[in-house]
Every structure is written in C-alpha cells, then in structure tokens.
Amino acid sequence: MAANDELFGPGRIRAFSPFLAPEERHELNKAIDIVGPSVPSFADAMRALARSYIDDGDSLKLRTLLLLIADLSEQGWQVTSKGGAITFQPPGLAAKGQESIEDIKARVRDALQKARRRQLAEPSVRAFLERSERRRCRKDHGNTSVLDLIDDGSDLARALAAVNALPETEREAALAKVVDPIVEVCDANARCADTGLPLNDIWRYFRHTWAHEYRSIPGRQMLVLIRNAARPNRPIMGIAMLASPVMRLTARDQWIGWLRESAQQRIATGAWDAVEFAEALMARVDASIDEVRWDDLATATEIKTPGEAVAMRLEQRAAGAKFAREAELKAHFETQRGEGDAVRPHRGVLKSATPDADWVAASEDLLFVGKRAESLSKLLFAKQVFRAARLKRWPTQALDRLFQSRDGKRALDIVLAEFRKAGLSSEVADVSICGAVHPYNELLGGKLVALLLASQDVRDAYARRYGGQISVITSQMAGRPVTRSADLRLVTTTSLYGVGSSQYNRLVLRQKDHPNLPGDLRWGAIGKSLTGGFGTIHLGSETAQALRSMAFARHDSRRVNNRFGEGTSPRLRQIREGLDALGLKSDAILHHATPRIFYGCELVPGARSSLLGLSGAAAPAASSTDVAAAWRRRWLLARVARPETLEALRRLGPTSIRASLHADIHGQFSLPIDTD
Template sequence: MRTVSPFLRGTQKKEFRSLMSFEGAPQPSFAEEMRTLARRYIDDGESRKLRTVCLLVADLFEQGWRVAVEDDHILFEAPGIARQSEQSVDDVKRRIRHALQAARQRQLQEPSVQTFVRRMERRTLRAAGVRSCVLDVVDNGSDLATEFQRIASLPSDQQEAALADVVDPVVEICKAGDRCSATGLPLNDIWRYFRHTWAHEYRPIPGRQLLVLIRNAARPNRPVMGIAMLASPVMRVTARDRWIGWLRESMETRFLTGEWVPEDIAKAFLGRIDASIANLRWDDLASKSEIRSPVETTILRLEQKASGAAHSRDLQLRAHYEDNRVADGSVRPMRGNVKDAHGDADWRAASEDLLFVRKRSELLAQLLFAKQMFRAAGLAKNPRAAIEQLLAAKTGQRAIDIVLTEFRKAGLSSQVADVSICGAIHPYNELLGGKLVALILASREIHDYYAERYGSQVSIIASQMAGRAICKPADLRILTTTSLYGVGSSQYNRLLLRASDHDELGHDVHWDAIGKSLTGGFGTLHLGNETAHALGQMAQARHNSRRVNNRFGEGTSPRLRQIREGLDALGIDSDAILHHATPRLFYACELGSASRDALLGMHSEPPLLSNAASIGAAWRRRWLLQRSKRSETLAAIRKLGPQSVHATLISPGSDPSLLPT
C-alpha cells in the first residue's frame, strides 16, 4: 500500500472523505462521480487542488488500483506484482484491457474525435474523383473466407501460389500530403482512424515517428492489413541496454567470455570518445592541448563552469517567471533562441544559451575524464591489461560507464527505434496479421524509408551542443517493443522465420524476448489527459522560478516532468503514483547480423535485409497457408469487415446503427 497526504483544506478533506466512503454509489460509477465532482470546481488556487486529487483518484480507480481513505491519508495499491499472483494470465490481460478501454472510451466521446470518425466514414467525393470513405479500405471477411475455401480445394502443390494471388502484403509509408490512391483520403488520416480502434487511447508523442500501413495489393482497393509506428526509443531501459551491451556488467561478461576481443573494445572505446568530443563545441571551454592531453585541473574547471551556468540559468528562470506572470498565474514558457532546424539558425549563438553551456561543460568534463583514464591505463597499447585494470578500479569503471553512455546516446538517436504500435486490422487479425506486420518492420523497405525520412534531418539538440548543424545518420539496426500486458505476447513470442526454411530470405528474421521488469516501471499511461493537464496547472502554479519548459534539451519528457512536479505540488510522492508496478516484457529484433556489435562501434558493414515481398511469402507459407484452412478461422473472419471496424469506434451512448452512408 502507498500512503499519500495531499494538501487540502479541512472542508475539502471532509467532502473528499464523504465521496470516498463508497456509500450511495455503486463502485462501477465511482470514477465518473469523482470526475463530476472535479468539474464543479474552477481552477482558482485551493479548489484546483481538490479538482486535481479527484481526477487522479478517478484515473487510478478506473485502472484497477485499490483506493481507500484513512483519516487525512489516501491509500493506494497498484494492480501489480502481488495481486497478479492471484490471477491467471487471461485475468491479468482482461483487467488491463478493461482499464485501458475506459480511457479510450472517454476519448471516443470527445467531440473532436467523433467529428473525425464521422468525417472519415462519410461517403463523399474525394480527391481521387470517386465517392469513398475509409471503410472502403477494410477488407470483406466473408469474401476473403470464400477465396480461402476455393484455394483449399486446389491440389496442394498449387495452393501456395494461389494464396499469393489473394494476399500480397506491401508497405505504404504515411507522409504528410500523400493520399490513398483508392479513396483519396490522406494516408495520415487513414492511419489515425485505425489507431483509434486500438485497446488504449491515442496520444501523439514527440520525437521521430514513422507511420506505416501494410496493405494487400492483391485485393480491391488494397485493403489495410495492419498498421505500425516506429518512434523514438526511451532513453533508459535496463533490459534493452543489458542485451545490447550498453551496461558495464554485460560488457564485462562479453569481454571475459571472449565474445568481444580486447583490441576491438579498445578501438571502439577510443573512437567513441574522439567522436563525441568532435561533435561538441569546446573552443570556449578548453584549449587544444587540454583536449589532446586532459588533466585533472581542466576537468575540475569544466565542472565548476557547469555549476556556474546552472546557477545563472536558475536566476534567469526566476526572472522570467516574475516578468511574464499574468493575472491567472500562468506563465509562458521560456524558449531558446532556436525553435526549429531552419536553414538560417545560428547554432553557435544557440550553443551559448546557459542551458547548453551547462550541458556542454558537463559532457566535456566527463569525456576528458574518460580519455584521461584510458590513456593512464594504456588502453591503446595493451588493451587486455588496460581493460582488466579499468574494470577493477572505481575510476576506471566510471570511465567505462561514460563511454558506454555515449554509445547508448548515439545508438538511440539514429540506430534504434521503438515499435509503439503494431498489429492487424479486421479481418486479418484472425489470420495472424500482427505477426506479419512485426516481421515486415525488419524489411529493407522500412530501413530505407527511415533513412530517407531522417537521414538528412538536422538534430536540434546535437546542433546546439556542437555549435553547428549536425545531421545524425538514420541507419536502423535494432527494433524494440514492450508487451502491453506484462504476461507474454502471442504476437512476438517465438516469432521466427528461418532462412533455411525459406529460399526468399537471405537471413533469419526474428523477434526475441530480451528481458522482463518484474517490479514494473515508471510511466504516465495510467493517467488521462484531463488529469495530466490539471497536474500541469498545479506544477505551474507552484513554481516561482524553475518551471517545466516544453523545450528540446531540458531533459526527460515534458509531460512526465509536469506530472511529477504537479504531484509534488499536491504533497504527493510522485513515485508512489508513477510507479505502475505492472511487469513489462521486452522484445527486440535485429535488422541483419551483428547489429548489437554495430551499436558498440565494433561492426560497420551495412545490414543485409530481406524485402517485404520475401518476408510476406515466408509468412504465407509459415502461418497463413494452414490457418486459412481452419474452419474456426473461416467462421471468425466471415463476421469481420467494415461493419466490425465501425462497431469498435461506437462510443457508449452512440447509436449503434449500420454503416454510415
């Protein structure tokens, strides 16, 4: 149990306790009653606190948390490890799905979302010159089942080729301005429409995003088989970082077992330090001789420079707050000199912003420290003895941690992507279309589209750190994802296509389970947008200097920082709320061979990847051929199609009528 004591006045505590007694209201309606109470209060200081507490309790209760009141305390228990031991896997999935659906249903009731769905489903004259709607790109399961029955009646040596004439997966990337050739609808809108059919609400996320449609080129209108999204990866995931080799203990294991030879490690470490220094503006921080041969006094001076810049920035933020506060207490964020990567950006001036003076000084101090330790240990001359010496001493361990962090930063910025959305659309969900989508994400097409989209993009943060325009490479080597339910994933478990079984494939294509977080992690998925907004207002009202800026380079996610500071403003330990205590399973897919070595600077050859057609052919042979013959599968897909997709987007209270015309 987690105990919190929010800052509420006596009358507010009394009113809050009366509602929390559960008397007079059935528990299923409790969360909505809390939200109704919250909306009775205006955001006028003290009332804002009760409003925010009510919204917070409503979200957590709806997500399966146990909530109780004792005196002035609220007791929370997350639906995590201890309680999952009392439940079956299906029970856990059902509970999590139900909790996520509650937030999704609220989103579907939002006027803007309902307007979007109606607009997409309304049959009207589109840019393609035909009357169409988004449901035209949903396949008819009944027709598909009839085709499969026909194929099953053919001689066995003809079935595979016949199946390829019915199911031919192709990749389509959603780009701004591009439209569907069959319907005239914007591809981004088609993707968003199907995203609303997912189990949890749709939240746009910052950073890199590649929206993917997998379509069936063999069927009328090229129906959508599945959707996916590649996004910027989370900075720190222990299971992933250990699997790749970005943690010292995993690096040491591979060194001791001989998987990584000392000479390769030494070359990679020294090259990474030099590359990181080269991508950092240092001319105003140190001399060339200090960079070439760092000493302790230089490192100490840089650390002092960073501390001074941090203090000056704190004063700057305080002054900004006082000068820009308006009557309602809101303050416009303090932006930097560069808001986007436009051609005439003055990156040198941007690097002199106090935020980046601090960041540059801190980083250069760390890099020079590591360089000093590597040189003292003789890493270039005697790699094995040097690595053993570094691993045995605290200063050497710190130097290794610094260089591994640099490898992680470089890899996450250009070579790793998170699969945040991946799955099939009716009726292909019954045909293991989710496995197809996950496998095709490892194709040559996805790798090349990603490189095309982001390979020439100027990095705002890296450019401000370097004082000049920096374009990071976009050479995808690793895909990662997390199980939504924490108890296994039928989509990713044992997802493997062996090249020895499929002539089309030049290498194995597979997803691997790489670790599990037994204690859960920290996140905001269990908090709704209304609650996040209220906590953001609490954070803003509390601060008289350091407030959360939605600015590149400030640190972790602005949403997460706002929620943390809002909880602090309420007198609530943010870890008690943000630690969801739900186990997480982590999966990864290597694009080509030696991908993990590439992320440690020990392999530079470009990956040899199979194309989507080859992966699609192997998927048909491995899964679709047999599944399309099953009577239960055919019965299931006959019920799926435009009508079933439309039904998933009907919010409570809507008229569950037939398809719109």
C-alpha cells in the first residue's frame, strides 16, 4: 500500500509523455492551448477536435490522445500544458481540501454522470427507453409498458398511512400485506407475468437510472429483480446483478484468508486448526494436479514424488510453448492482413463446450500447453516442498518452517492461489449492481436488495444457472470435461464513491432479534484502498475503442484474442496495450485514483473457512421470506412511521423515473435514482 501511496496517492502529479514526433507534439499542445483546460467545455471541445482526425496512422494517435485527455479531465483530473510538457493530477479525495462525505459523493457522482448522459443521448439507447415506455398490446396482457412496473408512491403512501393508524401490535402483520418482497431472476427469454415484457429489458431499463453508464462485462452475469408481490403488477422495488469476481483483490483475499500473511495470523491466533489446515493444503495440491492433463508433460513417478528437475523442465516447456504461440499469432496476423481483411481473433481449436468437444485436442493448443506446463511446474514444486517439510507427518512444526523459509513461502503462495481460483470459479460472486428504485429508495429498499442477495433463494437460482456447466478453461487444462457445483457461499462489492456507504454500513440482522434466521446476516466493510485501484471505469467507450485500435496498429500480431483462458478482462488488456503503444505508462492512466471501500457478506456460517477446505458452510442460508420479514421489522416499521417519508413517497412514481431519464437525455442534469 505504501508503494501505491507514493506512486498514485491523491494529488500526485503524473507526467504525460506520449511517443510523438516534434510536429505531432506541437499539434497536441496547440490543441490543448486553443481549447484551454480551464474552460467548462474543455472535455467536449477536445472530444470534438478528436473526431476531426481520421482513424488511421498518425491521425489515429492524435485522435486517441485527445479522447484520453477529454475523459480524464472530465473525471476531475487536472490537465496542464506548460512549456511543451503535459501533466495530469488525479483528484483523489483531497482535491478540494476538506470535503464532507456528501461533497465527495456529489463530485464523484457528477464525473460518472457525464459519461452516463452521453450514453443516454445515443440514438439506440433513446430508442430502447422510448420503446420500453410506449404502451403496446401484448398477448394475454393488454396494453402494457415498463411504467406499469413502477409503483405509485402516492397510493403506496396512503396504504402505509393506514398501517400506521393501527394499534402497534397489529402493524407488522398489516405491513406484510402492503410490502411483500420477492426475488425474480432474469432468465434468458423469460417474460414478466404481469406485463409480458422481457425480464432482461425490464432490468436494463432500471439499470439506466443508475449513476454510471451501463456497460456489459465479461463472465457470469445473473440479473435479479426484487418485486413487491403485495401490490398491483408486482412493481419493481430494486435491481441487482451478481457477476464474476475479479481474480485479485487484496482486501477480499485477506478477509477470506487466501493470502499467506492472513493465513499465518489465523494459525497463530488459533482461529484455524494447524492440522486441519495442513491437510487442506495437501488435498488442494492433489486436486489441482488432478485438474491438469500431465501425461504428455511428466511421468506418473514424477507426479507422485516430484523433484527439482521436473519443475525446471516444465518451466522450459512452458516458455517454449509461449514462444511458439507468439510465432503462431504473428503468422495468423500476417495472413489475415495479406488478404486485406480486418484481422480476426485467433480462436484456436475449441469453439464452445459442445457435447462432441475434443478436450484432449483442445489441451494441445499452444496456449494451453504453456498454461498446463506452467501450472504443473508450480504445483509439483509446492508438493515437493511440502513433502520435504514432512507436512503430513508433523503438520504444526512443518507449517512453522514453511511460513519462515523462502521455498516454503513460495509453496504456500502457490497453493493459496489455487484455493482462490477454485473459490472464485464457483463459490464467490461480485455484486456489481445493487439498489432500490423509485419510490422504494425512500423505504431503505437498497438495504433490502443487499440482504436478499444473501438469501437461499438467490443461492438456489445461482446453482440452477451455473451448476453442472462445463468449465471451458478447466476442461482444456484437464483434457476432459470438468463441471463446477456453483455453490455460492460469499458475495462482495465495492463502494462506488470511495467513502462510507449508507446502504451497507451497519447492515446486520442478528439471529437473536430474528429467530427465523439460521444465523446472523451481516454485510460489513472488509478493507479499503485510499489510493484507488486499476480499471477502465473512467475511460469512455469511444476512447477505449481508439486505444484498442492503437494496440492492433502497433503489434505484428493480435495478442488479445478474447479467448477463454487467454487472461482476465480482454478489454483492460487491450487498453493497456493501446496506452503502451502511445508511449504512456499504462498504470499511471489506469489507476483511477478514486478511493474504494470493500464490503463482504458470508451467505452461510463458516463460509470463509470453507473456501480453504476447512470445516464450515454446511447450513442453508436464510429464505427470502424470512429476510424480508426481518427487514420489515428492523427498518421498515420505523421508516414508514416518519411523516417526511410518506411525504417523499407521494412525489415519486412512474412519472418521476421517466422525467429523470428524459431530463438527463436532454441535458437538464437531474439526480440519478440509485444511492450508495
């Protein structure tokens, strides 16, 4: 963290020195000077100037740079051009001195909103919104619109006022007849039983009300609607999305115990049993080796009792496969370019997980030969170190030595990374969208949505969606079909605004207060990053496409081919290559300088321990019915008793959402609907 603070801390100035010929540099500086970084329309003017350059050669370079400068300045980065040198200063949290939490949230929200407004103004997005809102006759449903799924706040307020008028002992039961939340997952081709609208379209419509633009993301995506079954048309209370988690997140990995330092601490404090942990380590090594096809890489004896020689030989085999693949990609690139076509991705042998897929042949693709050899080399090294330390015979003493020695630390890091890969593949999800919509945002609906994501109903839906599916990457590594159980045990999320989230703070339902719950249900902060992280949220789609074009123009091969197993986040890797092609330090640009707070929730007791092969996580999670009842008792009863809440409800409903969206489309800058 200290290194990041030094390099990327709030207020740090970053030099901007792209590869440019003198005349190109003069042109870039002239463009910045003409527009003037201090004028309010600087970003728009830079973007307009960028579009005057053609998407080719040196013009592509200048166009990309101008788009990049426009995006960064729009996100609050200070752009300075002086004496031919260009510098950037990211905002961080201290950009404007002593800011309140609301000031910080407003500043970050405003920066995100600018990209969102551009997206809302796109013809295709406007057409989608208008099509969703237009009433159409749908079979068995009559004339319906997405607006039918937005509750009438005024009518809801009247119903809640009637609950408040009842004796206190009767209010809880009466409230359940007015607010009865249910979970509905947006399966492909599924339609709303009340309106006939596709569930995915309903979710997408409400997603456009969020503070940041709507981007599709790679990997798993499970879209969730929370609806009120007690009201006409079962109106939408909130939306959520479970997505594939990022592979490396320090705060999360420390919280779970996937990092050596946190594992060592838990052994030292007695939180984990040393003998059980040692057994889990050895079992994980063998399980990971079993998921790598090795018959063409090593002998059975080497797998059973590995030595240093086999690990070194496999490292050389991995390096050779990577070199051969580079040559293969270069030849593919030259062939495609020679035919005068756009260079298509190099997809390899396997196209998808079909019943007749030849997994052995897929494992012999150069990409996977290299990955198999590299993975097997590490695993056999770890197994050798564990055997030499007598981990099976003397687990406690062996662990002490492993945590102290260089080889022991490396072996532990390798196996803990295997636990992480196994957990992230099927047992952990990221909550990328979570919140309430009008009028339920006034009723702390965001807390309800977050809590329901930890329900057994969501776990079951996740298992139905992803359980039993063939893992394409793991199967190519194994040379045989491999399936995962999709046993969701833990969810995490990140605060959008870098400060405390009102939605997740103190979000706890205790079993002693709600006996129907199988255990405490708790969302809590698990770590923070004051200097921000790496990502592309601060770069617009037009800039990202220009950077991808730069990456393709630079290399003599297409190195990012959007293949399973090629690496995480093809978009991020292509953008990195584009920045490198410009001569810019990609870390300095991709480090968005927006602080983050990370939150986590265990869906079942002992979930974190179970992600390291330790005992725990046997009990089911709470049902959505019991979670909703606890939420009503803990928060809703008191909330609806406030006169200001009922007054706010009366102003919200179908017209408020529609007005907010269309105000943004026309540049009137209304506030977004979601809160954090």
